[in-house]
Amino acid sequence: MIDSHVHLNRHEFGDEAGEVVARARAAGVTAFLNVGYDLQTSRASLALAEQYADVWATVGIHPHDALLLADEEGRLTDDGRRRLEELEALSRHPKVVAIGEIGLDFFRDLSPRPAQHAALAAQLELAARRDLPVVFHVRDAWEPMLAFVDQVGLPPRRGVLHAFSGDNRAVDWALERGFRLGIGGVVTYRQSTLPGMVARAGCDPLLLETDAPWLPPVPHRGQRNEPAWLGLVLDTVAGILQMEPGEVERRTDASFTALFRPGKAITP
Ligand SMILES: [Zn+2]
Structure with missing residues (x-):
């Protein structure tokens, strides 16, 4: 199995x-997508991907850090343009398989919404220019x-709605447009509405993820999450899909490979 979102x-x-990584491999994880959320973590993701044959990387700027790219009115800044150029340069590495995580976060609202929109638009353009899929982060902004x-x-190239938390309408939006849903530890939580969304989507649009070190599955809530728990x-x-x-x-795994095209290094 493949951890499609880990830090x-x-x-x-x-x-x-x-x-x-070794514990996760022993537990049956055959590949990892390590996700960047600012320039430093994008560089770090690529470094991990260069170090480990079964790790791939994304590069991108999270909505929390949208002011790295745009001002409060939503205009790209000169520093922002330089940072976009660096993201683009990083994205030329063969182990960078997506732009992300990018999106909108109106739950924490850590950056002004016009800046979030501008950062998202600029990185969607980057994904199109580089012919790469995207990893979306969406919170309270469906x-x-x-x-x-x-x-x-x-x-x-479409992409994945990571840590999916949308409703039926969001599921249908994703399915109609060919996006995948990233499903992690929240699906194991008793109060979660996610099982209903998983059933609605069916198996093929889903990608498994941990989002480690966050969102540990039951029975590890409160602990540091690990890809070994995927x-x-x-x-x-x-169990939800009544499948083996x-x-x-x-x-x-096939959905992951179809979306991110990670090359031949995934060992069976
Ligand atoms: Zn993440």
Whole structure:
């Protein structure tokens, strides 16, 4: 199985990334997509991808850090243009398989909304220019996010709605347009509405993810999440879909490979 969204470079892992990767491999994880969210973590993701054959990278700027690219009125800044150029340069590396995580976050609202829209638009253009899929982060902004992406134009290679938390309408939007849904530990939580969304989507649009070190699955809530626990997500999804875990693994792996085209280094 493939962890389609992880942050192995986070300080929560200290210098243990090698052990974390080894534990996950022992638990059956065959590939990792390490996701950047600013310039520093984009560079760190690429460094991890260069170090480990089964790690791939994304580069991008999170909506929390939209002011790195645009001002409060939503105009790209000179520094922002330089940063976009660096992202573009990083994205030329063969192990960079997506632009992300990018999107809108109106839950924490850590940056002004016009800046978030401008940063998203600029990075959607980058994804189109580089012919790469996108990793979307959306929180408390589903309606504006989906409307905005429809308005500015879908990224040609589409992408994944990471840590999916939308409703039926968001599921249908994604399915109609060929986006995948990133499903992680939240699907194991008792109060989660996510099982209903998983059932509505069916297996093939889904990608498994941990978002480690965040969002640990049951029974590890409150602990630092690990990609080694991805099997708990797989088993829960298989239970919801009334499918064999091995079948869900095979089909979500195939969906990952179809979307991100990570080359031949994924070992079976
Ligand atoms: Zn993330």
